[in-house]
Amino acid sequence: MQGAGYGTDSDSQSSITKAAVTGMAGKSQVTTTTKDSLNEPLENTFDVSNVNEELGAQVEITRAFDQERVELKRKLYADVDKKREQATNIRQQNGGHDTSESIRLEAEAAKLNEKVRWIDAGLGAIWGLGDTDMLKGMFGVTQADRARRSATTPKEMWFQTCSASTGGQCQSRQIWSLNDLTEEELNLIKKNDEVVTVSNPGIFNDKEASLVNAAKQNTNETNKIGTLVVMNPPTGKYDGWWILSSATSELMYAGYDKLNDILGGKLPLTNSEKLNQDIYREAMDKGLQIDTSSHSRGGLTSSVALQDLNNNQGIKQVPIRKARFYGTATNVQDYADQLAENGYTYTVTDKEGNEVTYQSGAYSAVHKADFVGRPPIILYVPL
Incomplete structure (x- = not known):
C-alpha cells in the first residue's frame, strides 16, 4: 500500500509537504482476553484484627x-x-x-x-x-x-496579736487547739466577755495576706486580745501576674464552696470548714463565745461550717455571738436566718447595770473598691 500527499502555498514563501506509507506491513496480534479478565475485582486486604490491634x-x-x-x-x-x-x-x-x-x-x-x-x-x-x-x-x-x-491540705490556724492599729507590729504563731493558748491569752479572752475572734480569709489570700487582712478587719482592741486566723491554702502563686495562672483553680475552689453553701453543706467539707467546726466545738466545751470576721470566700467557709453542724449533724447552740462579713460571697440574710435556726443567745450588762439578752447577729460591710462584695457599677442594680 502506497500513498503520497502534495501541498503548495501561494504566498511569497512556499513549502512542500510529502507523506507516504510504504508497503511494510505493521504488526498484527490477535487476543482472546475477555472483559472479565481485564476487570478483575480488587482484593479485600483490609484486616480488621490488625487495625484493632493497632488501635488497642x-x-x-x-x-x-x-x-x-x-x-x-x-x-x-x-x-x-x-x-x-x-x-x-x-x-x-x-x-x-x-x-x-x-x-x-x-x-x-x-x-x-x-x-x-x-x-x-x-x-x-x-x-x-x-x-x-x-x-x-x-x-x-x-x-x-x-x-x-x-x-x-492539713488544717492550719494561727493566733495573731497586734499592738498597733490596722495590723502594725503583729506577732503570730501556729496553734493546733485552743488548749495551745497561754494562760495569759485565755485570761484576756475571758475579760473580753469570753469572746474569741475567728477570721476566715478571702480569695487569693496566702498565709501572709490572711494575717494582714485579719488585722485590718478587726478593731484595735480585738487585735490586742488576739485573733484566730483559719488558713484557706492557696491554689497557686499569687505574686504579680502569676495570679492569672491561678485564677481558674481559685474560682473552681470558690465555686465549690458557693455550691455547698447553697446546698446547705450537703457536699464534703473542706478542711478549713472542718477546722471552723473544731473551734466551735472547743468553744462550747470551754464556755467561750465566738465572733467571726470573714472576708470574701471566707464567708462561705464560715457559712458552710455552721449549716453542716446545724442541719446535717444536728448540733445547735453554737456560741456565735456576732458574725461580721466583709465583701462576702455568701448571702448574709441567709446566714442571719441560719443563726436564728442555731438558736444561740447571749447576755451583756448595759451601762445602767442591767442584763440584756441578745440573739446572734450578722453584719455586713463592703468597701466601695471591693470587687467581690460590690460588683462594678455597670452591673450594680440598687434594690
Missing part, C-alpha cells in the same frame, strides 16, 4: 502515659507534703513559732508545689494534643486537682 496499642500507650503522669505527680506531691510536715513539726516543737529551718522548708515546698502544677498541666496538654475536647478536659482536670489539693 495506641490506647494502651496513651493510658500508660497518663498513668505515668499521675504517678509522677503523686511522688512529687509526696515530697511537698513531707517538707510541709517537717516545717510544721519544727514549729510545734518551738511553741508554734517559725525558725529559719521551717521557713526554708516552707519555701522549698511552695516552690516544688508550683513546679508540680506546671509539670502536671504540661504533661496533660501533651496527652490531649491533637484532640481539642481532650485538651480542654485535661486542662479542667489539672485545675480541679489544684483546688482539691488546697481543700484537703
